[in-house]
Amino acid sequence: MNSQKQGSGSEHKKVRLISVPFWLGSGRAGTELGPESIIKAGLVRKIRSMDIHLESEHEVDCPIKPFSQGTPSKIKYLPEVMEMSGLVGEQVYRAAINDSFPLILGGDHSVAIGSLAGLTGHYNNLGVIWFDAHGDLNTEETTPSGNLHGMALAVAIGKSNFKLTDIPGAGSLIKKENIVIVGARDLDPGERELIRSEGITVFSMHEIDRMGIETVVKKAIEIAGNGTDGIHLSFDMDCLDPQEAAGVGTPVPGGLNYREAHFALELLSESQRVTSMDIVEVNPLLDYDRRTARLAVELASSLLGKRIL
Numbered sequence: 085m086n087s088q089k090q091g092s093g094s095e096h097k098k099v100r101l102i103s104v105p106f107w108l109g110s111g112r113a114g115t116e117l118g119p120e121s122i123i124k125a126g127l128v129r130k131i132r133s134m135d136i137h138l139e140s141e142h143e144v145d146c147p148i149k150p151f152s153q154g155t156p157s158k159i160k161y162l163p164e165v166m167e168m169s170g171l172v173g174e175q176v177y178r179a180a181i182n183d184s185f186p187l188i189l190g191g192d193h194s195v196a197i198g199s200l201a202g203l204t205g206h207y208n209n210l211g212v213i214w215f216d217a218h219g220d221l222n223t224e225e226t227t228p229s230g231n232l233h234g235m236a237l238a239v240a241i242g243k244s245n246f247k248l249t250d251i252p253g254a255g256s257l258i259k260k261e262n263i264v265i266v267g268a269r270d271l272d273p274g275e276r277e278l279i280r281s282e283g284i285t286v287f288s289m290h291e292i293d294r295m296g297i298e299t300v301v302k303k304a305i306e307i308a309g310n311g312t313d314g315i316h317l318s319f320d321m322d323c324l325d326p327q328e329a330a331g332v333g334t335p336v337p338g339g340l341n342y343r344e345a346h347f348a349l350e351l352l353s354e355s356q357r358v359t360s361m362d363i364v365e366v367n368p369l370l371d372y373d374r375r376t377a378r379l380a381v382e383l384a385s386s387l388l389g390k391r392i393l
């Protein structure tokens with residue numbers, strides 16, 4: 085179903101919101117409330133106040149209650165994650181072929197497997213920028229937790245036994261040279277090894293401290309945008325410092341501050357190369373006063389073109 089497309093990502097006139105209330109990839113309930121929380125924090129109002137057509141809102145009817153307990157494995161809830169990914173992929177694919185900008189609200193970061201399944205059905209060669217405190221590059225062998233959100237990128241590039249291409253409707257795997265991780269500061273030993281052996285580009289917090297967020301994001305756009313049909317931005321809210329975004333399942337100190345995050349998204353918006361976005365890991369149960377969800381709304385509007393002046 086490859087209807088190859090050169091995505092310009094220019095002024096995203098049409099946005100399709102795809103809510104994915106799902107937590108089974110994270111081993112901890114709460115992220116299934118993320119989409120509702122982000123919408124209650126004013127996302128729809130914000131988008132409508134900008135010069136953007138909010139074309140439609142979909143809620144993906146994904147499994148909330150586990151059904152795979154009868155098949156114990158080291159990897160938790162694999163059948164549920166696969167079902168969710170197929171359903172999300174279908175919606176994301178439909179948005180993309182309709183020339184809409186898919187804005188996917190997670191859910192834990194395993195929902196990105198669904199986004200990428202749908203997007204690769206449409207784009208032959210997609211770049212991916214992955215904002216995250218983590219690498220999400222564990223495999224069945226290296227995962228310390230068995231949680232699939234910590235494996236999502238490995239799935240996307242085909243390094244785990246469970247591969248993106250196992251999802252019905254997915255196109256090809258994401259090429260490792262087209263992905264860039266930004267904001268990492270908590271990598272497991274197996275992830276470090278994989279990053280080294282595969283030569284995956286990671287701009288950790290160390291590089292952000294050293295070069296500044298502007299240089300890092302410009303380099304990330306160059307790498308993920310080089311020869312690709314578009315860039316998928318997968319934004320794990322835990323890339324932010326827990327002082328800004330406490331409502332995430334796996335907070336790690338020393339993350340991006342408020343202005344760095346906004347500036348990063350403004351630069352990505354200006355580049356006109358981003359063709360889709362996920363916002364994941366918002367867990368309102370761990371939040372204060374919906375602060376993390378409100379921040380997600382502001383960051384999404386920066387990406388969609390909101391400017392101070």
Ligand SMILES: NC(=[NH2+])NCCC[C@H](N)C(=O)O
Binds near residue numbers: 218229233235272
């Ligand atoms: N998307 C996330 N928040 N991932 C957290 C992953 C944590 C840890 N590296 C794991 O594999 O379990």
Ligand SMILES: [Mn+2]
Binds near residue numbers: 218220320
């Ligand atoms: Mn993540």
Ligand SMILES: [Mn+2]
Binds near residue numbers: 217322
């Ligand atoms: Mn993370």
